[in-house]
Structures are given as structure tokens and as C-alpha cells.
Amino acid sequence: MFYIRRAIFTLLFTIGEALSDNVWFQQPNLAGDLRLLSETQELAQAQRSAEALQVWKEVTWKAAVAAYDAAKTRPEEDMAVPTYNVSEACRNATFRYQEDLLRGKMYALQMFDATGKLPSGFFEGNLNWWGLYSQCTNITAKGYGENINFDAKYWTATIGPLPPGYLRVGVCVPDTCSRNDVIQWLDGSVLMRLLLREGLTVMDAKSLQVQTTLPRTTLAAICIISIIVALMTAGTLYDIYRPIWEVHQPTRSENANKAVTETTPLVNDTSVTRKTEERPVSKFLLAFSVRTNTRKLLSTRESPDSLGCLHGIRFLSMTWVILGHTFGFVLPHLDNLSYRLTVSRRFSSEPILNGFSSVDSFFFLSGVLMAYLMLLQLDKYRREGRRFPYWQLYVHRYWRLTPVYAFVLMLWVWVYPYIMTGPAATTAPDPGCPKNWWYNFLYINNFLDMVTVNIQCMGWTWYLANDMQFFVISVPIIWLTFRYLLVGMITQVVLLLASFGATIGLAIHYNLQPVLTSPGQYPDATNLIYQKPYCRIGPYLVGLMLGYLLYRTRGQVRMHKAVALLGWLAATGICMGVVYGLYNHLTQGVVLSRPVAILYLTVHRTAWGVGLAWVVFACVNGYGGIINTILSLKAWIPLSRLTYCAYLVHPMVIYLVYQDQTETNIHYTDILLAYYFVGHVVFSYAVAYIVSMMAEAPMRHLEKLVLKQDT
Structure with missing residues (x-):
């Protein structure tokens, strides 16, 4: 003092x-x-x-x-x-x-x-x-x-x-x-x-170096964006005026080459005109149509096999991620840091301090959808006597994720630094991107360090690398489960136990604490355990198991109301324990015994997945009540479709707000944090919509054009 x-x-x-x-x-x-x-x-x-x-x-x-x-x-x-x-x-x-x-x-x-x-x-x-x-x-x-x-x-x-x-x-x-x-x-x-x-x-x-001339890479990015905007404009105009052009096209009718008589109609009857098949060029232009893509993106229609409650869980999990990043990124820009530290000791702030389970929600959802949808397709192909195209799963996955990923990375490295101004801004690109960008496109960037020598490019995308790695190994696992149920389930249990063993071994060797924000946490805990697939696969495996259960039951499970109530109480207790169980440890500095700390670190992510598994299972089978009504609202469907793009761009949005300040600090209050949080959510999804229109939606159409089928 x-x-x-x-x-x-x-x-x-x-x-x-x-x-x-x-x-x-x-x-x-x-x-x-x-x-x-x-x-x-x-x-x-x-x-x-x-x-x-x-x-x-x-x-x-x-x-x-x-x-x-x-x-x-x-x-x-x-x-x-x-x-x-x-x-x-x-x-x-x-x-x-x-x-x-x-x-x-x-x-x-x-x-x-x-x-x-x-x-x-x-x-x-x-x-x-x-x-x-x-x-x-x-x-x-x-x-x-x-x-x-x-x-x-x-x-x-x-x-x-x-x-x-x-x-x-x-x-x-x-x-x-x-x-x-x-x-x-x-x-x-x-x-x-x-x-x-x-x-x-x-x-x-x-000092922020004011660029009198932009680098060639930035000019190249501007050219690429301009070409895409031109294609979007052309595609939208073609989409709007196509019906007018079709009306004025000559009619291919039986009387087209005959002489005109008193029975020839004065105006071509378009109702009997044979509509010609659209050419590849037309399909290519329509892939960039803002009108068509917006209609599909904002559509609230679902397929009969969809799991409606997943849309709400996905959107709410994304807002939880943005909340945690809003709170964390604001710290260097506060003018009342001590007050923020006081607020963080509140019980209500625990979902922010211990909000890492929000990412585990996405791993769980990926596992559920992967198993459920693939099993439905395997069953369909078996009934039709066709061979399942396994290779198309990998092509489809890489095609859907990588182009928009590359587009956002281009913005992040080549454009984003040159639109920043202010004392906290920098024109230096992400230090990990010049040399290590290719790790991202191979989805192995989670094996690079977060903050040291071999630093990651777009550090927050470690999640995408994990998710892709889980996807690669899940295809044979689901096939095993489909063909040989016992073998498939044993394989998943063995993987889960191996994950527990790896986590326990690392926790003992490096004296790791329960979460990253724990007092006295090992400095390199992020690289050792937080972003490694062998420590994060637990919720994904829970999702695979639930996906198989939903495939077999098809929402037809019936249970006594007392059993359903007991399930809800258990799931609530598990999830509340995961989020709030470390309150005294995180806010008061209470030191946990080593067995308790290691137990929490090892199983809390999987436990969170188990709690969510009950929520989804109960909602699908008609035992969700008001929770299912909220999670299955039609309004979540378009927002759910934008979640991937929102995940990619939301750190850029938050950095823009905090680093592009000309001279002011942020005075922290609860209302102001809520204001920034809501603004970040709205702004992130608005930017996600633009990115989807420019990169994601066109690639979905072009995938069908290249593979010549709906995938």
C-alpha cells in the first residue's frame, strides 16, 4: 500500500x-x-x-x-x-x-x-x-x-x-x-x-502509421470484394427481371413455324410455354442473388426431421460467447478497473467468469446433428439399396466451412487493420497469420500456441479446428455404431475415458487449476488443455450418443411425469453446478483440494453436455414445456443459420468497438456493459449476414452446381 x-x-x-x-x-x-x-x-x-x-x-x-x-x-x-x-x-x-x-x-x-x-x-x-x-x-x-x-x-x-x-x-x-x-x-x-x-x-x-498507399495485398482484397459485389448486383438484377425476360421470350409451340391465321393468339400464351432448363451461367448468377439468398436465410421452414430446440440453444450459446468476450476485451479500456473487479465478485457474474462451457455447447450440438443426420441418411441409403457416398461428407464439410473462413481471414489480415484509427489501433496484421495461415485451412491450428513463438492466426478459431477433427473421426464411429451398435458404443466410451485420462495426467503434471480464470492457474494452460481435442471431445461424444438415441426413438419415448421432473431437476443441478460451483474459488480465492480441482477440470465439460442432452431429449419427446416453446421459436431459425458467420466475425466487431476509440475510455457500469453486449450481438449478426451474402450463401449454391445434387 x-x-x-x-x-x-x-x-x-x-x-x-x-x-x-x-x-x-x-x-x-x-x-x-x-x-x-x-x-x-x-x-x-x-x-x-x-x-x-x-x-x-x-x-x-x-x-x-x-x-x-x-x-x-x-x-x-x-x-x-x-x-x-x-x-x-x-x-x-x-x-x-x-x-x-x-x-x-x-x-x-x-x-x-x-x-x-x-x-x-x-x-x-x-x-x-x-x-x-x-x-x-x-x-x-x-x-x-x-x-x-x-x-x-x-x-x-x-x-x-x-x-x-x-x-x-x-x-x-x-x-x-x-x-x-x-x-x-x-x-x-x-x-x-x-x-x-x-x-x-x-x-x-x-504510433499508428497512417498509410498513404495501401499494400498490394489490401488492394487485392478490395478487388476481390468488388468482384463479389458486382456478382451480387448482377445476380440480384437477373433474379428480379428474369420473370419479365421469360415472358418476352419466343414461344416454342406447335404453331411456331406455321402461318398466322385467325386462330393464332395475338399474345403468346406463356402458360403453355415450355420452360427451358436454366443454363450454368444463370445458376451461377443466381448463386449471388441477394434476393434469393435472403429469402432462404430468413425462411423459418424446417424439414420434418429437424430438431427445433437446437436453434434456440445454438443462438443463446453464441450470445453467451459474445457476452464473455465483451466482458474480457473491455478490460484494457476501462477507466474504473477497480469497480469492475468489485462487480466480478457478484454471484450474478459467475456465468461470465466461468463462461467457458458456452463453447462446449457447440461441441455438443455438432455431435448431436452429425450422428442424427448421418444415421438418417445411412438408413435411407440402406432401404434404397444404394451405396453411401462417404467421401462427399468430407467434401461437403470442407466446402461449406473453408471459403467463408478464407474470406473472413482475408478481411482480418488485409483489410481490417487499415480501417482502424485511434490510440489503441494498429496497422500491424495478426502476428500469427503471415507464417501460420495455412494451419487454419488444414484445421490443425489448435496445435499451435496461443501467445508464444508459433502463434495462431485468428486465435479464436481454435474451436473450428477441434470441431473439424471431431468430424473426421466421427464418420467411421457413426458407421460402426450403425452397423455394430456394441462396437460403436464401446469405441465412444474408450475415447471418453482416454480424454479423462489425458486431462488428469496433464492436471497432475502441471498442477492445473479447474478453469483458465482460476487464481494461480498455470500460465500455459490454454495451450496445454483448453484448445486440445483430446481434452475437449467429451461433450461431442455425449452429442454422438444422444444423436443415436434420437435416431432410434424418433421422438416416441414416453415416461411418467415424475421421471421427467426428476430428469429436469438432475439436469438443472448438473448445469448449475458446472457454472456456479466455483463461485468461492473464483471470487474469494478459496483454494480447492487437488482431488476436487482435478475432478472438476476433468469432467465438468462432459457433465455440461449431459445436462444439455437431457434438455434436448425432453424437448424432442414432448417433455420440454415452456422451455421447449422458447427454444423452438421460429425466430431462432434464421439467427441459427448465421451462427457460424457470427462466430467468425464477432471478435472483429468487438475489437473494432474497443480499439477504434479516438480518445475516450469506457466507464464500466452494469447498464453500459449490457448496452455494449446487446450492441455487439446485433452488430455481429449484421456483419454475419453481409458475410453470408458474400461468401457462405453463394458457396452453398455453387456446391450443388458442381456436385450436381443437393447435399
């Missing part, structure tokens, strides 16, 4: 007073004034601190420059002069800016105004002192008609560490100063000389 109070006093004094009078140009550092400032940290009486402050205010920048120049000629003298290496262009421009600031010139006042200063809320965790990014970048000192050869440039300096994190200060300086100049100026300033006593140093300085 004493350390924090000393650091706060230093920041209040040096930044609030010394920095405000001399911006950040205290590089000359008169020896006596530096000692006086250093001594103020030890002053206990407010009167002496005020007295020292008054002395410092009397030091002008001209005296500082004179002392600096004198010190250069007397290096042997023990002067408190920094030994940094600042370019001459930056030094000259800085002195000119400082002089114009004291003269009250408008551009210099605006630059000073745009520099970050000590704001309110430091005790609440406000460590982002952005200043005014937009104002700084719009300042053109050259436009004042004087002999000024620089413009303003915005830099974000990272200083730390402080107990809550790192301090980020925005500085508006002449554009002749490089990154090294900014760091050296700060390192040699009175500000940093004082902060060094508290163990604080300048970690880095970054």
Missing part, C-alpha cells in the same frame, strides 16, 4: 505540474531542480511540498536549454543530464514547439492540449491517458506560414509496471521525432527520473 501511495504521489506531482508546465521536455534537468523534485517524494508536510512546487514553476525552458548546452561542453561535471541519443531534427523541432507554446501560438497550444495528462479516476484504475488523438493528427504546423518544418504526430508510451497494470500516456510531438526519440526523451525526463524510484520505466512507444 505504501508503494502505491508513493507512486500515486509521484504521478500526481510530476505529471500534473512539471509535465503540464514543460510538456515532456524536461531533458535538460538542472541538477538543483532535479534534486529538489526528488526530495519532494520524501516531504511529509504539505507546506514544504507546495514550496518546492513553486520553485520548480519558476524554472523556464530557456534556462533548461542553457543548462543543457553548458553541460555538453563540460561532460566531466556531475550534472544530472541524461545520456540518451535523440536526433537533431527531433531536438530542434521540440525546442521550437516549446518556444511557440510559451508564445501562445495556436498549433502549439493544440499539441499541448492533445497530450495526455493525469485524469480523474486514477484510484479507480484509470491507466489510459489518451489525450486527444484526433486533434493531434489534424494539426498541421506547416500551414501557419512560418518557418516551421514539422507537423504533429501522436505516440502512445507504455510505462510500468504499476500494481494494476501498465500506464499508457498519449503524447503529441513533432513528426520529426522517431520511436527511439520518444522513448529517449521520456527516459531522460524528470518525470522518469522520479518514477525510477518506484520501479517504473518506459516500456515502449507506438
Whole structure:
């Protein structure tokens, strides 16, 4: 506590007073004034601190420059002069800016105004002192008609560490100063000389590089997007005006080549016109029709074999994922971090802190649909005496996922960084994408590290890699279950036990805690266990087993109401235990015994799948009541179709909201979090609709055109 109070006093004094009078140009550092400032940290009486402050205010920048120049000629003298290496262009421009600031010139006042200063809320965790990014970048000192050869440039300096994190200060300086100049100026300033006593140093300085010319890759992406937009326009126009064109086409009737008589109709009778088969070019254009694709996307019709409650579960699980990411991504941008930490201790916040089961819901749903639909097709092909096209399952799966995946990756790497502005933005692409993008298209990127050397591209897509790997092995498993029930079930049980064994072994060896947010969790837990298929397959296997059960029963199971009630109570208890069972551990820091921690880590994902399995089983068989009514609402169907695209784009949407801020922090409140959450859901699905129109829906049509059948 004493350390924090000393650091706060230093920041209040040096930044609030010394920095405000001399911006950040205290590089000359008169020896006596530096000692006086250093001594103020030890002053206990407010009167002496005020007295020292008054002395410092009397030091002008001209005296500082004179002392600096004198010190250069007397290096042997023990002067408190920094030994940094600042370019001459930056030094000259800085002195000119400082002089114009004291003269009250408008551009210099605006630059000073745009520099970050000590704001309110430091005790609440406000460590982002952005200043005014937009104002700084719009300042053109050259436009004042004087002999000024620089413009303003915005830099974000990272200083730390402080107990809550790192301090980020925005500085508006002449554009002749490089990154090294900014760091050296700060390192040699009175500000940093004082902060060094508290163990604080300048970690880095970054500036958003404004692109005068776009990279070739970005231009290529723009061309691809333009071509797709042109195809969408042409396809939509063709779709709208096709009926008119067909009406005016010549009629292929029996009288077409005969002479015109009194019995020949004056207008061609289109009701008897033979409609010609659409050509491949027509089908290709229609694949991009926004009109046709929107109708199919927003349609609420279902096939007789569909499981209606899955639509609601899928959409609600996606909103749960967005809720967790909203809460997690906002942390670096809060101006009241301490309040957020207080809120996180609430019992109602547990679904956010322990919201990792939302991803397990998708694994479970994938398993259910995979087993249920494939078994129905196997049964159909057997009754018809046809050979089942197993290879088409893999082609179909890869075709449906990869093109839209590639389209979003193109936006993420080539376009997205160049639409960002603000102090937290960056034009640097995802560091894992330049070298490791091909792992994503082979769906093995989950075996790369999340944050270290071989970093992933689009890190959140580790889920897609797991899901594809589960799909690959599930095809032979379902075939075994269809042909040899006992062998298939034993195989699934063995896989589940192997997953438990792998999780237990890793938990014991690395002393892993129950979840990623647990206090004292192993730093590399994400790479070791969170994204590895052999630790995440449990819910998927539960889904495969339920899919087989639904295939065999076809919604005809009847049970006593007491049994159904008991099932609902058990499922509710299991799911509530998974989500809320770690409340004291996550919020109060209660240490779990090793057996309990390992047990939870091993079985909680599978247990969550078992709880959902009962919900689906009860709803399909007519024991869902109001829950089935809610989950089976027709409104969920279009949103459910957009879930895949929403999963791909929603981190981009959240990053855009938080990183594209020009100068403001976010003041956390419950209402504001709800506002951001709802906005992220709406915005994510809106972007998902656009991506679906541009990439996903056309590929579904083209798949039928290439394979010449509905798949």
C-alpha cells in the first residue's frame, strides 16, 4: 500500500505540474531542480511540498536549454543530464514547439492540449491517458506560414509496471521525432527520473502509421470484394427481371413455324410455354442473388426431421460467447478497473467468469446433428439399396466451412487493420497469420500456441479446428455404431475415458487449476488443455450418443411425469453446478483440494453436455414445456443459420468497438456493459449476414452446381 501511495504521489506531482508546465521536455534537468523534485517524494508536510512546487514553476525552458548546452561542453561535471541519443531534427523541432507554446501560438497550444495528462479516476484504475488523438493528427504546423518544418504526430508510451497494470500516456510531438526519440526523451525526463524510484520505466512507444498507399495485398482484397459485389448486383438484377425476360421470350409451340391465321393468339400464351432448363451461367448468377439468398436465410421452414430446440440453444450459446468476450476485451479500456473487479465478485457474474462451457455447447450440438443426420441418411441409403457416398461428407464439410473462413481471414489480415484509427489501433496484421495461415485451412491450428513463438492466426478459431477433427473421426464411429451398435458404443466410451485420462495426467503434471480464470492457474494452460481435442471431445461424444438415441426413438419415448421432473431437476443441478460451483474459488480465492480441482477440470465439460442432452431429449419427446416453446421459436431459425458467420466475425466487431476509440475510455457500469453486449450481438449478426451474402450463401449454391445434387 505504501508503494502505491508513493507512486500515486509521484504521478500526481510530476505529471500534473512539471509535465503540464514543460510538456515532456524536461531533458535538460538542472541538477538543483532535479534534486529538489526528488526530495519532494520524501516531504511529509504539505507546506514544504507546495514550496518546492513553486520553485520548480519558476524554472523556464530557456534556462533548461542553457543548462543543457553548458553541460555538453563540460561532460566531466556531475550534472544530472541524461545520456540518451535523440536526433537533431527531433531536438530542434521540440525546442521550437516549446518556444511557440510559451508564445501562445495556436498549433502549439493544440499539441499541448492533445497530450495526455493525469485524469480523474486514477484510484479507480484509470491507466489510459489518451489525450486527444484526433486533434493531434489534424494539426498541421506547416500551414501557419512560418518557418516551421514539422507537423504533429501522436505516440502512445507504455510505462510500468504499476500494481494494476501498465500506464499508457498519449503524447503529441513533432513528426520529426522517431520511436527511439520518444522513448529517449521520456527516459531522460524528470518525470522518469522520479518514477525510477518506484520501479517504473518506459516500456515502449507506438504510433499508428497512417498509410498513404495501401499494400498490394489490401488492394487485392478490395478487388476481390468488388468482384463479389458486382456478382451480387448482377445476380440480384437477373433474379428480379428474369420473370419479365421469360415472358418476352419466343414461344416454342406447335404453331411456331406455321402461318398466322385467325386462330393464332395475338399474345403468346406463356402458360403453355415450355420452360427451358436454366443454363450454368444463370445458376451461377443466381448463386449471388441477394434476393434469393435472403429469402432462404430468413425462411423459418424446417424439414420434418429437424430438431427445433437446437436453434434456440445454438443462438443463446453464441450470445453467451459474445457476452464473455465483451466482458474480457473491455478490460484494457476501462477507466474504473477497480469497480469492475468489485462487480466480478457478484454471484450474478459467475456465468461470465466461468463462461467457458458456452463453447462446449457447440461441441455438443455438432455431435448431436452429425450422428442424427448421418444415421438418417445411412438408413435411407440402406432401404434404397444404394451405396453411401462417404467421401462427399468430407467434401461437403470442407466446402461449406473453408471459403467463408478464407474470406473472413482475408478481411482480418488485409483489410481490417487499415480501417482502424485511434490510440489503441494498429496497422500491424495478426502476428500469427503471415507464417501460420495455412494451419487454419488444414484445421490443425489448435496445435499451435496461443501467445508464444508459433502463434495462431485468428486465435479464436481454435474451436473450428477441434470441431473439424471431431468430424473426421466421427464418420467411421457413426458407421460402426450403425452397423455394430456394441462396437460403436464401446469405441465412444474408450475415447471418453482416454480424454479423462489425458486431462488428469496433464492436471497432475502441471498442477492445473479447474478453469483458465482460476487464481494461480498455470500460465500455459490454454495451450496445454483448453484448445486440445483430446481434452475437449467429451461433450461431442455425449452429442454422438444422444444423436443415436434420437435416431432410434424418433421422438416416441414416453415416461411418467415424475421421471421427467426428476430428469429436469438432475439436469438443472448438473448445469448449475458446472457454472456456479466455483463461485468461492473464483471470487474469494478459496483454494480447492487437488482431488476436487482435478475432478472438476476433468469432467465438468462432459457433465455440461449431459445436462444439455437431457434438455434436448425432453424437448424432442414432448417433455420440454415452456422451455421447449422458447427454444423452438421460429425466430431462432434464421439467427441459427448465421451462427457460424457470427462466430467468425464477432471478435472483429468487438475489437473494432474497443480499439477504434479516438480518445475516450469506457466507464464500466452494469447498464453500459449490457448496452455494449446487446450492441455487439446485433452488430455481429449484421456483419454475419453481409458475410453470408458474400461468401457462405453463394458457396452453398455453387456446391450443388458442381456436385450436381443437393447435399
